[in-house]
Amino acid sequence: MRSLLTFTFLILIQFSTFGQGPGQLDRKIEALQNKFETASSDSVKKATVEELMKQKIEKSLITTNVGDYANAYVEFRQLFEFWGSDEVKDLFSHSESDEKEYQSILSTLIFNYGHLMGVTGNINEQLIQYRRAFRIARKERDFQNMVFAISGMAMIHLSNGEIDSAKNKMERFSSIPAEFYTDKNSSDILFLEGMIKIRTEDAEGAKESFEKGLQVAKKESYIVGLTTNSIGLSKAYTALDAKDSSLYYGLQTLRYLRRIREIQLFRMDISTAYENLFEHFSHFNQPDSAYKYLELAFYEKRKFTEQNIKNLAAFQEVLLEREKKLSTIETEKLELQNQYRTNFLLTILAVLMLLGGILIYSYRQKNKDNKLLAMQKEEIQSTLEQLKSTQAQLIQSEKMASLGELTAGIAHEIQNPLNFVNNFSELSSELIDEMNEEIESGDMEEVKAISQDLKENLKKINNHGKRAGSIIRGMLEHSRKSDGHKELTDINKLVDESLRLSFHGLRAKDKDFNAGYKLNLDPDLPQLNVISQDLSRVLLNLINNAFYATTQKSKNENGDYQPEVIVTTKKVTSGVQISVKDNGSGIPDSIKEKIFQPFFTTKPTGEGTGLGLSLSYDIITKGHGGEIKVLSQEGQWTEFLILIPDTSKA
Incomplete structure (x- = not known):
């Protein structure tokens, strides 16, 4: 079992150099699958399924490391389903050692799924999966997986600049027996230890940790450890103003990364080596060399980013498809209920029409005089009212269906922050149970560690709660009705006030904010009948x-x-044109058609609700009968054009 776990972790960080090809793995997996399905005894099945999981996990990791995140996600979901099946669980239910083995493989699977979440940018989900893997491993005293999970959590905190949390995780290694450390994971742990010291400005202590890590890696010819500890030594010697040593280890790092290109676990690629050399030459005031390596870093980072964007786009499509499948059952239920209601109403309508026809026929047959005709008219009128009532019910049913679609859209937008709140709340509840256990056992160091985790979770719950509140405020603003009162307005004055209000408002929020602006106002601009508050x-x-x-x-x-x-105003034939142009990053052609849709935003999570442009579109087109459109060149500029018609000419 230990050899499986060690292999799994090493393949995670070394595949680019040492892994075997997917075709070879597929043949092994197919052979093992056939053997598993035709095995004559449980003991053979159990041994086969362990080897099958090893090969399937390896394939999923290979798929992740080559950037095929979409297929990696599908493979991991299939692995969870397979490992959680009753057939597999029954094979490991005969003894405590079987159960421990089952949970150990589950911990490995969860840890490596967390790695996929991390490389696709889902850092919070990655941290949740690492914590799940750690809890399972700790419960079973599976020290190997505890080492992996703690290392992963420490790396996340370190990358996020959460130094105290990273140090807290590293302290947990003291509770793990030394025999469960391999030379290779010792090298990785020494690298993390050194990076924490770098961040806390202990360059001398960092140098000692990196040197030890490098010695261990050299002993094992462990290229990942050689790479990480070399870049660490380069940074430490830079901080110590040791120019030659800093350059030597910086170039060593570059040579290693040219061989392996990328270390996903530590978020390194060849651009990292170039960036380090740029920092070295900048520190030692060699601008020409610094600029050279900055250009190389930018080129490699852009090339990596372009490919990664394509991989992430495919990954997002798979996630969306899975969400659609999960919601299909509920949608079908609602459609069936609506169909029953519709059929019921149509049946009543048919009965009413039949009764009306029978009554009309009966009255005509019995009496031909005016009194009978009046009675027949009254019956027909009654039937008509019933038809109108039924029609109104059908219209209301259609409105409710439309409302359901809108509600589903809103629920989808709010679901993301609520998912985070629920996940961290559930995790906090589990941490409280763990803390109670540690209090009873008297391990106050572990209690402190758990309380620190609880504090971090509460911060994240608060952040995502604020995110949900921001979305709700945006929706309320989107649905808010103005008084609709239009008045003659000086457009130039309104534009001038809005520009200055925006500029000074941003300066008040961020003292470092600094951007120039220009006003080109047409002096011959006519006053227009507009809702000035909405246009502002x-x-x-x-x-x-x-x-x-x-x-x-x-x-x-x-x-x-x-x-x-x-910002420019201009008189045109049909009214007034307002232009807002910037020389910013531009808008890609692929999303220009989406920017006016509700909830669509390109800003990072927490910085935008995606309702501003949608609301602006409604105000201009519906509130003023005008037009709003966007022109842009990606990476260069963006211009929004607003046309407000002059209704006085109508």
Whole structure:
């Protein structure tokens, strides 16, 4: 079992150099699957299924490491389903050792699924999976998987700049017997230890940790440890102003990464080596060399990012497809209920029509005089009212169906932050149970560690609760009705006020905010009948977005870039045209058609609800009978054009 776990972890971080090809694995898996299905005894089945899981996990990791995240996700979901099946569980239910073995493989599977979540950008989900793997491993005293899970959690905290949390995780290694450390995972742990010291400005202590890690890696010819501890030594020597040593280990790192290209677990690729050399030459005031390696880092990062975007897009499609499948059952139930209601109403309608026909026929046959005709008219009128009532019910049913679709869309948007709240709440509840157990056992160090985790979870619950509140406020604003009162308005004055309000508002929030702006106002602009409050909201939204785009671009550009927003008014034949143009990062052609849709946003989670442009579109087109459109060149500029018609000419 230990050899399986060690192999699994090593294949996770070394596949690019040492893994075997998918075709060879597929043949092994097919042979093992046939052997499992035709095995004559439970003992043979049990031994076969362990080897089958080993090969399937290896294939899933290979699929992840080559960037095929969509198929990796499908393979992992199939592995969870297979390992959780009654047939497999029965094979491991005969003894305590069988159960421990089953849980150990489950912990390995969960840990490596967490790795997939991490490389696809789902860091919170990655942390949740690592914690799940750790809890299972700790319960079974599976020290190998405890080492892997703790290392993974420490790396996440370190990457997020959460140094205290990373140190807290590293302290947990003290509770694990030394014989469960291999030379290779010792090298990785020493790298993490050294990086924490770098972050806390203990360069001398970091150098000692990296040197030990490098010695262990050299002993085992462990290229991942050689790479990570070499870049660590380069950074430590830079901090110690040891120029030659810093350059030596920086170039060593570059040579190693040229061989293996990428270490996903530690979020390194060849651009990391170039960035480190850029930092080295910048520190030692060698601008020409620094610029050379900055260009190389940018080229490699862009190439990696472009491919990764394609891989992530395919991954998102698989996730969406899975969500659709999960919701299909509920949708079919609702459709069936609606069909029953519709059939019931149609049956009543048919009965009413039949009764009306019978009554009319009966009255005509019995009496031909005016009194009978009046009675027949009254009956027909009654039937007509019933038909109108039934029709109204059918219309109401259709409205409810439309409301259901809208509600489903809103629920989907709010579900993401609520999922995080639920996940971290559930995790916190489990941590409280663990803390109670540790209190009873008297292990106060573990109690402190768990309480730190609880504090982190509460912060995340608070953040995602605020995110849900932001979405709800945006929806309320989207549905809010203005008084609809239009009045003659000086458009130039309104544009001027909106631009200055946006600029000074952003400066008040962020003292480092700095962008230029220009106003090109047409002095011959006529006054227009508009809802000035609503139009001001549109202008503020577009100008804020323009400043945001220039700010984001300035973070990735050199000192030559000058962020600028230009607002222009112009009299045209049909009315007034307002332009808001920026020299920011631009909008890709692939999403231009989506930007006015509710809930669509390109901003990171927590920075936008995706309702601003949708609301602006409604105000301009529905509230003022105008037009709003976007022009953009990706990476260069974006321009929003608003046309407000002059209704006085109508």
